[in-house]
Amino acid sequence: MPSVAFRAVALVTLALVSACSREQAPPKRAPVPVTAVTAATRDMPVLVSAPGSVEAINSVAVKSLVDGQLLEVRIRDGADVHAGELLFRIDPRPAQAALQQALSAQAKDQAALEQARSQVKRYQDLAAKGYLSADQMEQYRTNLQAAIASVKVDEANVAAARVTLSYTDIHAPISGRIGRILIQAGNVVKANDTNPLVTINQIEPIYVSFSLPSALLGRMQVAQKGGALAAQARVIGIDQPVEGKVAFIDNAVDGATGTVKLRAEFANDGHVLWPGQLVNVNLTLGHDANAVVVPQQTIQNGPDGSYVFVVRADHTAEQRAVAVARVVAGEAVVAQGLAAGETVVLDGQSRVEDKTPLAVAAP
Incomplete structure (x- = not known):
């Protein structure tokens, strides 16, 4: 009899435990709302990126070629100048005096030349008739040649004095943007002084x-056969990249770094690029x-690398590792792990895990 009672109690206990288990079963997880997109196939450029520095094509340190007092500064700091534009004026009076002296010496020697020619012309007939010795006639001819040489020296001195006078007006040798003016009017400048008056950098076009x-050299050479390689320079804070082209590839690989140096040329019409600036360069290789x-x-980064959440046919998530070849204008090129036509989660990944039920909406 006790065994029957024991069995009855056991059955009741088992029934109660079973009922409690059914009542405490976890509720079914609600789907997580997400937006999703479909992976597509597209013609995408092959881009390589590298940091670069902006360099002026031409940079000129403007110096004085004569000594003197700086009378005028015709420009202001940071101004744009054109080739041939007047920048500075140095006191021209010493150079003008030297030119006048050279002109006076030339006039004097020109008069002596005319006299020597007259003497040769006057006495050559007398020498032919024997009224003048050969030595005297030769002396007149020598005097003429000496006078001609003196006039030629004077002409050279006058030309040099004119050049020196032209140096008192300093013109821009190239077009570009000037920096800070280092010497102001009233100061005395010296020829070829260590410190320049100002530095001019050419801004249009410009190099990066x-x-x-x-390892990319072979691909670059192949791509070059189709024309100049397209390059883009991206500046921090400016969304629109600057378009240019590769102008130079070095003829040797740097053995220390295993890299090859390149230079891209940009029109820089908007003056976005500035000498010394650091930019990011994208080069199109095909x-x-x-x-x-x-x-x-859609690309997420974890401790094991990049991954995406693929939407299965039963509207659950599958966390799948992918290999991203590159990112171009906000679009990721997936080299491995994803096929065209598969749907991936675009927004809402923070609440999604592997096998999470999803409520998918179009973006």
């Missing part, structure tokens, strides 16, 4: 120098005709 791994592309926002 950068380096790429030598195109992938059927690249698998998704928005960059």
Whole structure:
């Protein structure tokens, strides 16, 4: 009898435990609302990126070629100047006096030349008739040649004095943007002084120098056969990149770094690029005709690398590792892990895990 009672109690206990288990079963997880996009195939450029520095094509340190007092400064700091524009004026009076002295010496020697010619012309007939010795006639001819040489020296001195006088007006040798004026009017300047009056940098066009791994050299050479390589320079704080082209590839690889130096030329009409500025350079080396592309926002980064959440047919998430080849204008080119036509989560990943049920909406 006790065994029957024991069995009855056991059955009741088991029934109660089973009922409690059914009542405490966790509720089914609600779907997480997300937006999703479909991976597509597209023709995408093959880009390589590298940091670069902006360099002026021409940079001239303007110096005086004569000594004297600086009378006028015709420009202001940071102004744009054109080739041939007057920048500075140095006191021209000493050079003008030297030119006048050279002209006076030339006039004197020109008169002596005319006299020597007259003497040769006057006495050559007498010498021919024997009324004048050969030595005397030769002396007149020598005097004429000496007078001609003196006049030629004077002409050279006058030309040199004119050049020196022209140096008192200092003109811009190139077009560009000037920096800070280092010497103001009233100061005495010296010829070829260590410190320049001002420095002019050519801004249009302008260069950007950068380096790429030598492993890309073969691909660059192949791409160059189709024309100049397109380059883009991106400046921090400016969304629109500056378009240019590669103007120079060095003829040797740097053995220490394993890189090859390049230089891209940019028209720089808007003066976005500035000498000494650091930029990021993108170089186009070709195109992938059927690249698998998704928005960059779909790519997540974890301790094991990049991954995306793929939407399965049953509207659950699958966390899948992917290999991203590059990112172009906000679109990621997926080299491995994803096929065209698959749907991936675009927004709402913060609440999604592997096998999470999803409520998918179009972006």
